[in-house]
Amino acid sequence: MSDITETQYFKFQKEPEQIVRELIDDIYQALKEKGYNPVSQIVGYIMSGDPTYITSYKNARTNIMKVERDEILEVLLKDYIEVHFK
Secondary structure, eight states, X not given: OOOTTSOOOOOOOOOHHHHHHHHHHXXXXXXXXXXXXXXXXXXXXXXXXXXXXXXXGGGHXXXXXXXXXXXXXXXXXXXXXXXXXX
C-alpha cells in the first residue's frame, strides 16, 4: 500500500481525436500565415501523401506526419457529420 502522505500524480492524456484537431488547427494557422490556401494544401496532402503540400513554417510539415492521413480524414469527416447531420 502506498504512503498517503506522498504527492500522487495523475496523468491525463488527450484523446487521439483531440490531438488531430489541435494538429490541424496549428497547421491551418501556419499555412494561412504563410499566405497559402489551407484547405487546398491540406487536401493535397491527404490525397497524395506528399508532405511538401504543408509548409515547414512552425514545424507544420513535421507535425502533420505524426499522424496517419486516414486518421486526419476520419476526424474531419466525423466533425463535419456531427455539425451537419445532428
